[in-house]
Amino acid sequence: MSAHATSRIVGTPVPRKEGADKLLGIARYVDDIEREGMWHGATVRSTVPRALIRSIGFDQEIDWSEFTVVRAADIPGENNIQLINADQPCLADGQVNHCDEAILLLAHPDKHRVRQAVNAVRIEYDPLPPVFTIEESEKQQTVVWGADNLLKSFLLEKGDVDSVWASAAHIIEGEYRTGAQEHLYIENNGVIAEYSKESGVTVWGSLQCPFYVHRSLLAVFNLPPDKVRVIQTETGGAFGGKEDYPSTLASHAALLAMKSGHPVKMIYDRIEDLAATTKRHPSRARHRTALDGNGKLLAMDIDIATDGGAYSTLSPTVLSRATLHSPGPYVCPNVRVRSRSWATTTVPYGAFRGFGAPQTIFAIERHMDEIAAAIGIDPVELRRRNFLHDGDTTATEQVMREPVILDKLLDRALAQSDYYGRRSRFARENPLSPIKRGMGIAAFYHGSGFTGSGERYLNSLAGVDVTPDGKLRVLVASTEFGQGTNTVLTQIAAEAIGLHYDDVIIAPADTAIVPNSGPTVASRTAMVVGKLIERASLQLVAMLQQHAGLPVQYSRSDFFEACERCRAANGEVVSRCRYEAPPGIYWDDQKYRGEAYPAYAWSVHVAQVAVDVVTYSAEVEEFWAVQEVGRVINPVLAGGQIEGGIAQGIGYALYEKVILQDGHMANNQMTNYIMPTAEDVPPIHVHFEEIPFQHGGYGAKGVGELPHDGPAPAILNAIKDATGVGFNSIPLLPEDLHRALCAHETVEEPAAV
Amino acid sequence: MSTLDTTISFIVNGESRTVQVPPMKRLLDVLREDLGLTGTKEGCGEGECGSCSVRLNGELVNSCLVPVLQADGSTVETVEGLARNGVLHPLQQAFLQCGGAQCGICTPGMLMAATHLLSHNPHPNMAEIREGLAGNLCRCTGFIRIFESVVAAAANQTVNKVASGPAHAR
Numbered sequence: 001m002s003a004h005a006t007s008r009i010v011g012t013p014v015p016r017k018e019g020a021d022k023l024l025g026i027a028r029y030v031d032d033i034e035r036e037g038m039w040h041g042a043t044v045r046s047t048v049p050r051a052l053i054r055s056i057g058f059d060q061e062i063d064w065s066e067f068t069v070v071r072a073a074d075i076p077g078e079n080n081i082q083l084i085n086a087d088q089p090c091l092a093d094g095q096v097n098h099c100d101e102a103i104l105l106l107a108h109p110d111k112h113r114v115r116q117a118v119n120a121v122r123i124e125y126d127p128l129p130p131v132f133t134i135e136e137s138e139k140q141q142t143v144v145w146g147a148d149n150l151l152k153s154f155l156l157e158k159g160d161v162d163s164v165w166a167s168a169a170h171i172i173e174g175e176y177r178t179g180a181q182e183h184l185y186i187e188n189n190g191v192i193a194e195y196s197k198e199s200g201v202t203v204w205g206s207l208q209c210p211f212y213v214h215r216s217l218l219a220v221f222n223l224p225p226d227k228v229r230v231i232q233t234e235t236g237g238a239f240g241g242k243e244d245y246p247s248t249l250a251s252h253a254a255l256l257a258m259k260s261g262h263p264v265k266m267i268y269d270r271i272e273d274l275a276a277t278t279k280r281h282p283s284r285a286r287h288r289t290a291l292d293g294n295g296k297l298l299a300m301d302i303d304i305a306t307d308g309g310a311y312s313t314l315s316p317t318v319l320s321r322a323t324l325h326s327p328g329p330y331v332c333p334n335v336r337v338r339s340r341s342w343a344t345t346t347v348p349y350g351a352f353r354g355f356g357a358p359q360t361i362f363a364i365e366r367h368m369d370e371i372a373a374a375i376g377i378d379p380v381e382l383r384r385r386n387f388l389h390d391g392d393t394t395a396t397e398q399v400m401r402e403p404v405i406l407d408k409l410l411d412r413a414l415a416q417s418d419y420y421g422r423r424s425r426f427a428r429e430n431p432l433s434p435i436k437r438g439m440g441i442a443a444f445y446h447g448s449g450f451t452g453s454g455e456r457y458l459n460s461l462a463g464v465d466v467t468p469d470g471k472l473r474v475l476v477a478s479t480e481f482g483q484g485t486n487t488v489l490t491q492i493a494a495e496a497i498g499l500h501y502d503d504v505i506i507a508p509a510d511t512a513i514v515p516n517s518g519p520t521v522a523s524r525t526a527m528v529v530g531k532l533i534e535r536a537s538l539q540l541v542a543m544l545q546q547h548a549g550l551p552v553q554y555s556r557s558d559f560f561e562a563c564e565r566c567r568a569a570n571g572e573v574v575s576r577c578r579y580e581a582p583p584g585i586y587w588d589d590q591k592y593r594g595e596a597y598p599a600y601a602w603s604v605h606v607a608q609v610a611v612d613v614v615t616y617s618a619e620v621e622e623f624w625a626v627q628e629v630g631r632v633i634n635p636v637l638a639g640g641q642i643e644g645g646i647a648q649g650i651g652y653a654l655y656e657k658v659i660l661q662d663g664h665m666a667n668n669q670m671t672n673y674i675m676p677t678a679e680d681v682p683p684i685h686v687h688f689e690e691i692p693f694q695h696g697g698y699g700a701k702g703v704g705e706l707p708h709d710g711p712a713p714a715i716l717n718a719i720k721d722a723t724g725v726g727f728n729s730i731p732l733l734p735e736d737l738h739r740a741l742c743a744h745e746t747v748e749e750p751a752a753v
Numbered sequence: 754m755s756t757l758d759t760t761i762s763f764i765v766n767g768e769s770r771t772v773q774v775p776p777m778k779r780l781l782d783v784l785r786e787d788l789g790l791t792g793t794k795e796g797c798g799e800g801e802c803g804s805c806s807v808r809l810n811g812e813l814v815n816s817c818l819v820p821v822l823q824a825d826g827s828t829v830e831t832v833e834g835l836a837r838n839g840v841l842h843p844l845q846q847a848f849l850q851c852g853g854a855q856c857g858i859c860t861p862g863m864l865m866a867a868t869h870l871l872s873h874n875p876h877p878n879m880a881e882i883r884e885g886l887a888g889n890l891c892r893c894t895g896f897i898r899i900f901e902s903v904v905a906a907a908a909n910q911t912v913n914k915v916a917s918g919p920a921h922a923r
Contacts, residue, residue: 022857025792025832032791236858482856636852647895670801678886
């Protein structure tokens with residue numbers, strides 16, 4: 001695209017738009033905000049996984065007249081949270097279906113007294129049988145959701161896998177499991193809500209999707225859209241964890257505000273946030289794969305199960321992405337993917353960076369190494385023989401129309417990491433050392449934007465306007481929570497119009513001010529919303545040229561002068577654009593066939609891992625990430641996304657274990673839910689290849705989720721290379737290594753290269 | 754003021770401050786609620802994440818673990834004290850240029866830990882940087898650009914002068 005050669009701001013490392021405020025400590029997060037007469041809210045939660053509520057009692061030593069108490073009967077509208085299905089109650093009514101489910105809400109002027117009062121509410125239960133695992137749920141002996149525990153299922157079929165088994169040279173089977181993972185945003189969930197008869201409900205909060213919260217509040221309060229207002233405050237990390245949960249928390253605070261007549265702040269502490277809010281779905285994937293004598297894939301039969309928790313929340317769409325990423329970046333003529341998400345009596349699992357893809361990419365990329373070992377081919381070579389290329393079709397029979405450069409990414413990753421040199425060195429050194437080193441790779445794609453017809457349903461609207469004090473203002477509901485929305489959209493608008501970076505501001509993510517540009521999820525912001533801002537900006541220029549005397553060749557001051565002529569004539573200077581699907585996009589929701597995503601980001605990861613066979617610790621010593629994400633709008637921010645995602649992926653593989661006891665998270669503290677620290681993250685080498693995607697903002701595709709997909713399989717493949725033992729389950733903790741390596745007796749030498 | 758409150762006087766970011774608060778109130782809450790210094794953040798409330806890091810008499814502490822009576826008569830430095838006359842401290846400037854801050858919630862504590870590190874060790878090597886920041890969790894960056902920020906700030910000589918100023922005011 002021509003802009004590539006001439007761009008001034010896109011592609012440069014301009015500093016983060018709101019960076020100085022964050023560094024000065026003056027950025028306003030929700031807990032930094034006070035309202036006149038504000039009370040504090042707290043939640044009384046279930047202590048059992050599944051039960052009928054027999055009674056609710058209040059200890060006498062507390063003067064309850066000082067408190068506002070809200071229960072399900074106080075809800076003026078519907079007692080449910082609007083998401084895909086409306087099966088999750090806002091407050092439990094008569095029955096609880098998981099530990100830490102909200103039953104009762106309390107508010108008081110003193111935040112310490114309201115927390116003490118939570119412990120003075122006595123709830124008695126008549127227990128019902130719980131279900132804690134995929135295996136228990138799929139037996140369907142205890143039904144905890146719907147008629148059969150099945151939250152969602154998909155069947156994706158290409159060709160005829162069953163025609164292949166009899167004649168295949170090799171058939172390799174494997175089962176792979178992934179655990180839950182906590183987002184561990186450093187800012188816990190929190191909101192402030194106000195209510196008045198005249199204005200309705202107003203919520204300020206730490207959240208990703210203002211219009212999701214807006215929609216839920218409309219139903220809970222039975223109010224028209226103009227009587228609900230949701231404003232995002234500075235948000236201290238989200239990673240998907242503030243996609244759906246804020247709808248529940250905002251409803252709770254607003255119910256307390258309505259009943260108490262005061263603004264109500266609800267800020268979870270870490271213990272409550274970890275116990276009660278969403279996590280990444282645990283998963284199980286079973287692969288049966290047929291190959292010919294040359295190591296070419298003939299058939300992939302994949303069975304996926306996820307644990308969705310007690311309510312459906314986002315499990316159907318997480319399962320969809322898990323399904324569509326399960327075959328990996330490979331060509332295979334015959335593919336069958338059956339996937340099911342099962343209900344259990346645990347806190348609902350939800351969105352987390354990657355959204356189902358890290359689970360199934362772990363499975364396929366571990367499986368590829370197991371196949372390579374079984375048929376005696378180098379794991380790099382096996383991948384290379386089966387990579388997708390331009391013109392190939394995926395498992396959904398989507399033709400790859402954009403360039404696919406997996407070979408180039410792989411070559412670069414191998415060269416940068418000296419993959420073969422290091423492997424042969426480790427093969428020599430390992431037998432003489434208690435430290436066994438290995439190299440592992442993973443190759444993968446991540447679909448950018450909503451799946452299939454999703455972007456068409458979203459029908460996003462975004463725009464720009466010009467403020468009376470001469471700033472171009474970006475109008476989006478797309479939120480900043482560290483990933484760079486503000487900066488990237490500023491760069492795109494400034495580039496399109498020819499303005500300075502400081503000429504552009506971002507409107508507050510306030511449903512009363514901005515149009516619904518869709519949720520800030522699915523690696524869609526730079527690509528989809530960025531394109532809307534590019535179009536809206538160019539449309540504004542064209543409009544000013546047509547109606548306000550802006551010359552064809554114009555300066556920055558010409559632009560703002562034309563804006564003022566436009567304002568004098570029309571009262572406003574504004575340009576809005578609605579989403580338009582790229583041409584030729586076709587998707588069949590019934591058959592799960594067609595263009596699963598408008599674009600894909602591609603990546604190859606290489607991990608060097610050291611396993612200490614005295615302490616049984618596994619340490620990632622160095623990491624390489626080569627990716628093609630379309631045009632890189634801001635190299636510093638994009639690099640930071642890759643590095644941060646890899647660090648989370650390292651935690652997913654080796655550190656982070658959610659321990660449930662009777663359905664309650666037992667390690668709900670940072671003391672014993674362990675994420676990688678500054679001493680654990682290895683040097684990470686990041687390299688971008690850029691192929692601009694013409695339907696993304698200045699050529700951008702998605703970048704945010706991609707880096708979480710690869711570390712876990714690359715690391716476990718490296719551990720196999722180091723120790724000769726294949727591990728098919730994460731997280732892989734030292735005790736797991738100890739158990740398996742002891743059982744293995746002597747550690748095998750890695751296969752010769 | 755309740756009868757259980759006590760008088761605490763200390764120097765916060767170079768200014769004398771006096772508050773009447775319960776003696777066991779966390780320094781974190783006194784800073785945020787009584788002094789309006791909301792730059793210091795709470796992430797875990799148990800001394801694991803370092804988001805509430807401040808310097809107390811030149812030592813780096815988790816202010817969520819410090820009862821305010823322990824700060825009586827002390828010198829406290831918070832993120833709000835880093836910039837001078839609206840000019841970013843060299844560490845803040847380095848974080849801005851290198852991408853050391855993403856969501857920003859760990860940033861104030863991270864800046865205080867980095868300030869503390871450079872005040873003792875003006876030219877830390879990578880292992881010393883990692884160790885110096887190991888008590889501060891960042892979930893966004895993977896730490897790499899935070900390390901780069903500290904390296905860049907250390908390379909800027911002015912940082913040492915500025916950072917060591919308040920550090921030795923004890």
